[in-house]
Structures are given as structure tokens and as C-alpha cells.
Amino acid sequence: MKIICIGRNYLDHAKELGNKIPTSPLFFLKPDTAIQPKGHPFFIPDFSNNIHFEVELVVKISKNGKNIDEKFAHKYYDEIGIGIDFTARDIQEDCKKNGLPWEKAKGFDGSAQISNEFINKKSLKLEDINFSLILNNSLMQKGNSKNMIFSFDHIISYISKYYTLRAGDLIYTGTPSGVGKVEIGDSLSCFINGREMLKVNIK
């Protein structure tokens, strides 16, 4: 099982970090050890002083495929969940400055938080999914799938040119603006269309 993450898929977030708008999907991988056992708190790793939350809609691949045409991409997923792409922003900035890969900043243990439950796509309007993240009692991130630069289908088609997709693979589809730092004692809640799907306590 692999975890593929899309970077800079929402204009407002690309702008808040001062990044260029991509002309094709930018993606990177996390190892499967980035997913923690269910119900586990997230421990801030000692190698970073700036761990950021990024709430993202997550597509679960349901069928193996390679070189998937965009018009058939919908056949390769049935469910959407929500996750947090935890990022060591200080390390990432350093990697970016030095032209190095991001894995150290993106793939550490616990960096891929994922909802237990996924929602069948038939009960969602894929081009109009609201999602959000509340930190303690404050709404920090609010997004809608209609604002994605690259759609779920486009992302799947694009990635499958490079990597064979397998049933069970997860694709984190990018974060809207409002990313920020977590501190010990924080509690994060993530919602799809107003329904709480994921809660993470920071230790």
C-alpha cells in the first residue's frame, strides 16, 4: 500500500506559502509507517519546531490500474475520506531552499493521519465537497473540492502514468489555505460536509 500526496492543489494555499501555481500535479510519497495505529495521539517529533497541519480529502483506490485514462478514472475509486498531511515546515523550507526532496519533512511516523471511516462517493457530489479543520475551538481551514486545481480523476490519471495504482492506495489531494502550527495539548477535528470524521490529539 502506498500513500501519494498532491502538493499545491488549491490556489489560496499555494499563494499563502509563496509557491508558483503548478501546471501539472506535483506529487510525493509517504511510507505506510506514516499511518499510526487507530486512536493513537500524535507526538510532535523532536527534530522539528514547526509541525503544520494540512487537512486534505483522501481518495482510496479500489482497483489496480496503470495508464488510466481520465475518463475512466472514476472506476478506480469508490470512497473519499479525510486526512491530515502533517508537515515539518521548517525542514521542508530547508529542503526547498537546497533543492532537496521533501520526504524527511513529509514522511515521518504519524505524518499521514487518516479517518477511520470513508464515505461512498455515490452519496457525495464530488465537485462540491465541503471540508474543514477545527483546531481547539477555532475554524482554521475550510475548503471545497470545486477549488481543486486538478480534479480527483485528473490526479489519478496523471499519477498512473508513472506508478501502478493498487487497491488500497491512498491519495491525499491537497490542502486549502489556513495551514498552521500544532502545539502539545492541541486537539484537531476534521469534517466532511459538516460531519466529524477524524480527531487527533497532539502530545
Ligand code: MG
Ligand atoms: Mg499537503
